[in-house]
Amino acid sequence: MGLGWINVEEYDFNCLLLMERFQIQMMFSRNDEEFKRNIGIALNANPAVKWYLTRRCPERASVIEEISANAPDAKAQDEIRQAEVRILAGAEDWVLYTTPEKMDASCDWIHKWDKSQLFELADFSGKTVLDVGSGSGRLAFAAAEIAQEVYASEPVGTLREYLRGKIKHEGITNMRVVDGLVTELPFSDSMFDIVMSGHVVGDFWDEEIAELTRVCKSGGWLLDCPGYDADYDEGEEKAEDDELVKRGWEALSYDRYRKQIFK
Numbered sequence: 001m002g003l004g005w006i007n008v009e010e011y012d013f014n015c016l017l018l019m020e021r022f023q024i025q026m027m028f029s030r031n032d033e034e035f036k037r038n039i040g041i042a043l044n045a046n047p048a049v050k051w052y053l054t055r056r057c058p059e060r061a062s063v064i065e066e067i068s069a070n071a072p073d074a075k076a077q078d079e080i081r082q083a084e085v086r087i088l089a090g091a092e093d094w095v096l097y098t099t100p101e102k103m104d105a106s107c108d109w110i111h112k113w114d115k116s117q118l119f120e121l122a123d124f125s126g127k128t129v130l131d132v133g134s135g136s137g138r139l140a141f142a143a144a145e146i147a148q149e150v151y152a153s154e155p156v157g158t159l160r161e162y163l164r165g166k167i168k169h170e171g172i173t174n175m176r177v178v179d180g181l182v183t184e185l186p187f188s189d190s191m192f193d194i195v196m197s198g199h200v201v202g203d204f205w206d207e208e209i210a211e212l213t214r215v216c217k218s219g220g221w222l223l224d225c226p227g228y229d230a231d232y233d234e235g236e237e238k239a240e241d242d243e244l245v246k247r248g249w250e251a252l253s254y255d256r257y258r259k260q261i262f263k
């Protein structure tokens, strides 16, 4: 089942031409036959996309060539389009990020969210703040209203451009945008009073939290603030096996978490 954020049928398969190297790496780490069949059909029908993926991510070139060589021969346009749509649906979040202007409108966690949920987690006044995996900047723009300085790190180029455009358009002077993965942040140790994110950690818990902790000052805060979710239960007790709770984070209502760092 898709995420339900966008109708991927409205997207051209060429949107894969906007994928980043780390996204191509992840996409071609999958080892399921259905994915291989569909991407093979779609790439053979879109040789420019195949060319781009193999050049942009040379470490996956041989896998891509092998999938392409083993794909069934599909000639009918509807069969090709069906394979393309299945690939786009399986990468719905990355497809959405190729049209950042749609994020704020399509994603409930952004447009139904109230920024007071962030401000309750820590005192932002006068602080130096990092928003990791900033996306369209939900958390970063809110923090910039109060904090001294906000850095938005974002590994997807289309989203970085969107953030920079919005900063310029709104005349914001205390926010900077940089590239960076949560496991490899381009900052020195102990730079930030607050290191926050939403919908970013969870693929590699140990490495991600170690990196968030590295860039946070002693006495500073790590925050996880996912925004609106129709399914959360405000009073819900967090399970003891919850990954962040296990790692000593405090769980708050609206699925929020925080941890004060001491070094």
Ligand SMILES: C[S@@+](CC[C@H](N)C(=O)[O-])C[C@H]1O[C@@H](n2cnc3c(N)ncnc32)[C@H](O)[C@@H]1O
Pocket (backbone or CB within 6 Å): 093, 097, 110, 132, 133, 134, 135, 136, 137, 138, 139, 154, 155, 156, 159, 180, 181, 182, 183, 197, 198, 199, 200, 225, 226, 227
């Ligand atoms: C669902 S969006 C959430 C955006 C924003 N944090 C928010 O809550 O509104 C996930 C974001 O994480 C970014 N992202 C994905 N993988 C990442 C990684 N390994 N390191 C840092 N950011 C990542 C995506 O590019 C995207 O901007």
